[in-house]
Amino acid sequence: MIMFLMALSLGMFGLAVTAMAFGAATRNEQTPDAPIQPRLELAPERFFADAHKSFHRQPHVPLEVLLLQIEQHVRLEQAAAESFISLPSPEVLNCRTQSPLVH
């Protein structure tokens, strides 16, 4: 009987130690109240045209004025290209114009 009680006590002691160890091992695992939502940090748009102020239509510039600026740009660019054809050189090819769309 004594032997049986000793074995039972040791068994209970072992079970208690095992339960404590299990509790210690799982203590940091917390169930979140709500699932964690992945956060996507979007970089600001850097499409090349957005980086240049000339490509933004100013709200006070009427469409007709913008179209005139485009026409002026085309004329200046065509004149620059024709100058290059008349006298081909890298300097003439890359010369700057007074186009309002590129300043």
Added chain:
Amino acid sequence: MPDTRPDLLKSMSAGDADAVLALGSRLTLSSGAVLFELGIQADQLYVIDRGRVNLTLPMQVFGHEEDILVEERVAGQTLGWSALIPPHRFTLKATAQIDTELLAFRRMALLDYFAAHPDVGYAVVGNVAATVGQRLQVFQAMWLREMKRVLELSRGTGSAA
């Protein structure tokens, strides 16, 4: 003495030039009138006698389709060479910028005349090739300038010309 004839008739005798001119019919456009639309059948070649013609392509500008100037043609210059070059469809829209007078040459009338006078046909086709080649060279240079600008913008180096 510089050759003041229309570019279509350069490098040919005065008699041949007059014979070709006689094939044309005179056409008057008021300011803003459309000579031809993009994509339509090209049956006539034109030489500007007086005035100015805008050649445009459609482009979306802030949600609006607008005719964007591609080239200007003035007195003495040829336009509508698609009439002689397959697939005979206009690749631009032509609009008179101011009151304009032109000579219009029907393709079949020209080809019939060239068949009978090959030397004239050779000269005219050479002049058309010069017009086409000049446009190609201009646009090669313009394209390269735009590419340079795109590269500078993409690198954030700011104002480019």
